[in-house]
Amino acid sequence: MAEGAHNQALDVQGEEYDIVILGSGFSGLCMAIKLKEAGISSFIMLEKSNDVGGTWRENTYPGCACDVQSHLYSYSFEPNPDWTKSYPGGKEIQEYILRCTEKYNLRPSIRFNSEVKDATFDETNARWSIRTSNGTLYKAKSFIMGSGPLHVPSIPSIRGLDTFKGKVFHSAQWDHSYDLKGKNVVSIGTGGSAIQYVPEIAPDVKQLYVFQRTPAWILPRFESRYSNFRKKLFRRIPLFRKLHRARLYFSNEIRVLPIYNPTFAKFLSNFAKWHIKSSLNDSSLVEKMTPDYTIGCKRVLISNKYYPAFNRDNVELVTDAVKEVKENSIVTQDGKERPIDAIILGTGFITDPRIYMKDFTITGLNGRTLLQQWEKGAESYLGINVSGFPNLFQLVGPNTALGHNSVIFMIECQVHYIIESLTLLKKKNARYMNLHQDALESFNQEIAAGLNDTVWSSGCSSWYTQDDGKNFTLWPGTTIKYRARTRRVITEHYHWEGADSGNNVSNTDIATQVP
Numbered sequence: 001m002a003e004g005a006h007n008q009a010l011d012v013q014g015e016e017y018d019i020v021i022l023g024s025g026f027s028g029l030c031m032a033i034k035l036k037e038a039g040i041s042s043f044i045m046l047e048k049s050n051d052v053g054g055t056w057r058e059n060t061y062p063g064c065a066c067d068v069q070s071h072l073y074s075y076s077f078e079p080n081p082d083w084t085k086s087y088p089g090g091k092e093i094q095e096y097i098l099r100c101t102e103k104y105n106l107r108p109s110i111r112f113n114s115e116v117k118d119a120t121f122d123e124t125n126a127r128w129s130i131r132t133s134n135g136t137l138y139k140a141k142s143f144i145m146g147s148g149p150l151h152v153p154s155i156p157s158i159r160g161l162d163t164f165k166g167k168v169f170h171s172a173q174w175d176h177s178y179d180l181k182g183k184n185v186v187s188i189g190t191g192g193s194a195i196q197y198v199p200e201i202a203p204d205v206k207q208l209y210v211f212q213r214t215p216a217w218i219l220p221r222f223e224s225r226y227s228n229f230r231k232k233l234f235r236r237i238p239l240f241r242k243l244h245r246a247r248l249y250f251s252n253e254i255r256v257l258p259i260y261n262p263t264f265a266k267f268l269s270n271f272a273k274w275h276i277k278s279s280l281n282d283s284s285l286v287e288k289m290t291p292d293y294t295i296g297c298k299r300v301l302i303s304n305k306y307y308p309a310f311n312r313d314n315v316e317l318v319t320d321a322v323k324e325v326k327e328n329s330i331v332t333q334d335g336k337e338r339p340i341d342a343i344i345l346g347t348g349f350i351t352d353p354r355i356y357m358k359d360f361t362i363t364g365l366n367g368r369t370l371l372q373q374w375e376k377g378a379e380s381y382l383g384i385n386v387s388g389f390p391n392l393f394q395l396v397g398p399n400t401a402l403g404h405n406s407v408i409f410m411i412e413c414q415v416h417y418i419i420e421s422l423t424l425l426k427k428k429n430a431r432y433m434n435l436h437q438d439a440l441e442s443f444n445q446e447i448a449a450g451l452n453d454t455v456w457s458s459g460c461s462s463w464y465t466q467d468d469g470k471n472f473t474l475w476p477g478t479t480i481k482y483r484a485r486t487r488r489v490i491t492e493h494y495h496w497e498g499a500d501s502g503n504n505v506s507n508t509d510i511a512t513q514v515p
Contacts, residue, residue: 025054194346
């Protein structure tokens with residue numbers, strides 16, 4: 001056969017694996033590692049970029065760091081005794097991810113520069129067909145989505161932005177080749193990224209205008225460096241490190257209390273107000289930077305550097321809305337025009353999957369797409385399964401992000417649940433498993449009821465919610481509760497297509513390690 005004909009035949013047939021994983025960030029890598037530990041080697045990972053890391057590969061802005069402690073923001077099964085400080089910087093997190101990738105020899109299983117464009121389930125042969133933007137076709141029994149929700153930058157619609165002759169870039173696409181020194185710079189947005197890069201660039205720029213639409217609640221960052229002595233203890237006495245991690249976990253878990261309890265919320269907001277007043281020299285700034293909504297309704301941030309940056313003569317807080325951008329300036333609604341050289345968009349990410357997945361078609365049974373299923377809002381069962389989409393699993397799916405603890409814990413719980421599901425499929429000799437619609441509806445009614453009792457339903461808008469106020473992002477409870485819910489697969493909640501007659505394998509027959 002001629003080489004061209006062979007390649008054409010391969011494209012039609014596709015590369016076949018038991019499992020295809022989408023993404024190689026924390027979620028995808030954890031999934032791959034645990035598949036290998038379970039003796040499952042027939043899998044491939046599809047990564048749209050040229051390296052692993054996800055959001056920690058993309059975000060390299062000055063001051064980039066995590067707001068979860070380093071010994072907790074890492075895999076429980078892959079501890080790092082050498083974290084340099086209590087809160088890890090983005091570079092150090094990416095280095096950790098790269099080490100895990102090499103240690104578990106995952107690169108041979110990753111296809112880089114392979115952005116997935118569509119995935120379709122064929123009920124006849126019980127296979128997912130997954131096609132990438134370069135035209136390559138992959139087929140798999142199971143499709144696992146580990147791309148995460150924070151990877152598509154949100155670019156605001158600002159009149160005249162496209163006519164600006166200066167430099168414009170998003171914080172997640174930081175242009176390190178552009179020198180900010182001596183420049184008049186605008187930063188739009190005051191979210192998690194902006195509060196980190198603003199104090200870092202303030203000493204270098206000539207003038208920094210920080211545009212604030214809504215102030216954020218910001219708590220002090222109790223950060224310290226780990227001494228060489230403590231690192232040696234972590235390395236030589238694993239129990240010491242485990243106790244340290246456990247202390248961090250439970251201290252974070254307590255942070256769920258203000259979400260439900262008004263008394264705790266008031267105490268926390270008073271502490272945050274003290275932080276504002278003690279950090280700013282100008283009383284008018286204190287008023288402008290003090291939120292008027294219940295703490296926790298939007299993401300609570302942590303920083304010791306952000307407020308003091310506004311005590312500098314070259315940093316100005318702008319609360320008037322942007323009217324337009326001209327070729328060399330920015331104009332606010334009050335008519336004031338400020339000459340500028342660069343605009344940094346610290347405007348976060350598109351988190352509603354109905355928007356950032358609009359060009360990614362996932363088709364399940366009866367030709368129904370996932371976006372059709374999610375027409376009124378993204379919903380899933382445990383953030384993992386959706387009815388009508390057999391053998392499709394999600395990591396950090398709807399309502400499984402956190403506002404108080406480490407999402408790595410949630411990822412490990414989900415990976416455990418998926419491994420158990422795959423084990424049950426094999427033991428039952430089933431062609432596929434499909435979630436019952438009533439199980440999906442019952443679970444999401446429970447989620448909605450749980451959210452009604454939280455600060456997230458107190459009236460403010462945030463990236464946690466869609467336009468109609470539905471919270472599709474956060475888990476309304478403790479991570480302890482989520483671990484209990486994902487400990488075992490409730491087989492009755494699924495239809496096991498083609499399972500052997502008389503096969504009564506249940507979830508209690510599966511013995512896999514819980515994170």
